[in-house]
Amino acid sequence: MKRHLLSAADLDLGDATLILDTAAQIDAALAGREVKKLPTLRGRTVVNLFFEDSTRTRISFELAAKRLSADVINFAAKGSSVSKGESLKDTALTLEAMGADAIVCRHSASGAPHRLAEWVQGSVINAGDGTHEHPTQALLDAYTIRRRLGRLDGVRVTIVGDVLHSRVARSNVLLLDTLGAQITLVAPPTLLPVGIGSWPVEVSYDLDAVLAKADVVMMLRVQQERMNASYFPSAREYSRRYGLDARRMAVLPEDAIVMHPGPMNRGMEIAAEVADSVRSTIVEQVSNGLSVRMAVLYLLLGGDSK
Amino acid sequence: MPAAPLHAESVDPRARTVLDSSAIGRIIDRIAHEIIERAGDEHLPELTLLGIPTRGGPLADRLAQRIAVFTEGGTGLVPVGTVDITLYRDDLRSRGVRPLSATRIPDGGIDGRHVVLVDDVLYSGRTVRAALDALREVGRPRVVQLAVLIDRGHRELPIRADYVGKNLPTSAREQVRVRLTEIDGTDEVVVR
Incomplete structure (x- = not known):
């Protein structure tokens, strides 16, 4: 090392x-x-x-x-x-x-x-x-996935939210790709970095379209301190299109887990009932x-x- | 696959086999008897075997099996575990970090138990010291004893084994290599 x-x-x-x-x-x-x-x-x-x-x-x-x-x-x-x-x-x-x-x-x-x-x-x-x-966050996320699902190779991980500002997303993409996971990023187009095409990931703008095929959903925090350029029209609209609520969680495969690096905005990117559900690994993380x-x-x- | 690479080391002219598979089997049987005898009827039910990875693990498993046979299962199965001592070593700085091995403490812990530590080779005694440090954090056994397959001398600490498979006088330049079927595919002890 x-x-x-x-x-x-x-x-x-x-x-x-x-x-x-x-x-x-x-x-x-x-x-x-x-x-x-x-x-x-x-x-x-x-x-x-x-x-x-x-x-x-x-x-x-x-x-x-x-x-x-x-x-x-x-x-x-x-x-x-x-x-x-x-x-x-x-x-x-x-x-x-x-x-x-x-x-x-x-x-x-x-x-x-x-x-x-x-x-x-x-x-x-x-x-x-x-x-x-934020490499140690990626390591602990990988460790959490491996403990819950028993493997990393071939695991389908969907990362949702502000990828543009997220060091957690960047480190996770690099590490999880090394470990053999398949990564999908979901975000509004304004919150995806330039050059995303060269990343080893698939990109989608539609959360509902990818949930049924996700073993892991990793929600990113909406970083209000960096939201100074109107990346999306309103918090409510973001929450409706990219927030994980109970209805969306029900679409996930049976063993799928929900992760969040914290600190979370309950009611914004993740609903309280999702954060407190058995699928949530937030405290374990x-x-x-x-x-x-x-x-x-x-x-x-x-x-x-x- | 040809077997040649496996035997490449034993073709080494300086290497000599000091224990073969049947000798190791007899030693395990003898030590198992000694452990039973020394523990006595009173303490036999308190027996717990803890192997020091890597090769202490399978040795502890074998001892536990033989003890169960010799006591005709009268005491039930002997709890067996492993205790990794890497994080307790005093030579990490000089010799670098190494991967950790598994620590498995049997259910019920070690408090009040008659613990026998099991290792393959007793040399400087530093591994055993580290194991004693590790045990102290896990609990308070009533007794801790030490069983080793080979005692090759050159102690650097005031530590001795309670059960010795074979005393093997060596020079510090020699290497004692213990191979066990569970890990190496064959049972033998080689000095080179």
């Missing part, structure tokens, strides 16, 4: 399978234990460098590192020297001088973790950069995220990091 995890495209089939298998073994090793703690990364330091708000990703990485006995430093841009004008590079070099073995970075600028990786000695893990990538991030930290940091 490479030293950093910057993009889901960094992972070939062997790497991705190793991460998923490792996560499964960690899950099994910790199942039913009172003390869910492993000594593996004792003495290592993991810095959570978050320039953008996050609940689940930051907490998940923090808990994953702590379960492996690493020391964790949480760095939020607010309240730090960044607000005095310190650059990304200087911030990173400062953290490294303090002995960080890994930097988990979230940034609103696409590509920020890639730049970071050029400056520091330790491992850099991309925890979401702008509208670009969160706990699976912990195992997958432990696996990533172990594989990147467990050995000699130099």
Whole structure:
């Protein structure tokens, strides 16, 4: 495996399978234990460098590192020297001088973790950069699908919503394609990126037409903070055409699952009764995220990091 | 498929087979008897076997089968599991990460049980130390014992085995290779 995890495209089939298998073994090793703690990364330091708000990703990485006995430093841009004008590079070099073995970075600028990786000695893990990538989310989604359906090869995954701004969609397309899944993207034409024709996916504008053939439906969040250019006429119209409600869920094949990376807008892209149904893996995805991030930290940091 | 690649190593002039299939079978039988004897009627029902992956797993399975035969099923089936110790190793930094193996703790856990750890080769003792650390997180057995197929010496920690299949004096340069049918398609122990 490479030293950093910057993009889901960094992972070939062997790497991705190793991460998923490792996560499964960690899950099994910790199942039913009172003390869910492993000594593996004792003495290592993991810095959570978050320039953008996050609940689940930051907490998940923090808990994953702590379960492996690493020391964790949480760095939020607010309240730090960044607000005095310190650059990304200087911030990173400062953290490294303090002995960080890994930097988990979230940034609103696409590509920020890639730049970071050029400056520091330790491992850099991309925890979401702008509208670009979020590889550990894709890994935990793949892990969730494999646990529920027992396989990834040939699984038909439909990803619905704001693909244009979604780093979750981008990473999922790259990773799930590597793992052999068949991907269909569904979105209004305004929310599909330019160049989608070169992606290894099928594209549809009509959700109802594809649901009957989906083993997995992954709903993307409508990112209100990025909805500043009239991508669709109204929230109600979006919800009616691209929202997953009980009527649409009934069309899905029997074992199909419904996923959402969170945070969700109940009533917008996903109806509350769908989010709370037995098909929904939304809560599972969160706990699976912990195992997958432990696996990533172990594989990147467990050995000699130099 | 010709069998040649499988035997390529045993054609190595320096390699010698120290245990063949029937010898391994006799050792398993003897250790099974010893475990029964040492546990006694009182503690036999508390017996749990835990193999250390990779090859401790099948060895623990075989021991459990033989114990069931020798006690004529009187104690019921012996719970068998595996405990992977990779995440507890102290040499990850120097030797790099490796894929994990399965950990399966039998239903009912290990609290108060008479646990026998099973491994193929006892060498530095570091694997056993890691296994003891792993067990501590899982529960509190009443007793922990250690059974190994081969004890090749060169201990680096104050650890000894309770049941030894064969003491095999080796030099540190030699390699002891245990092969088991379940994993390698054949039963033998080779030194090279």
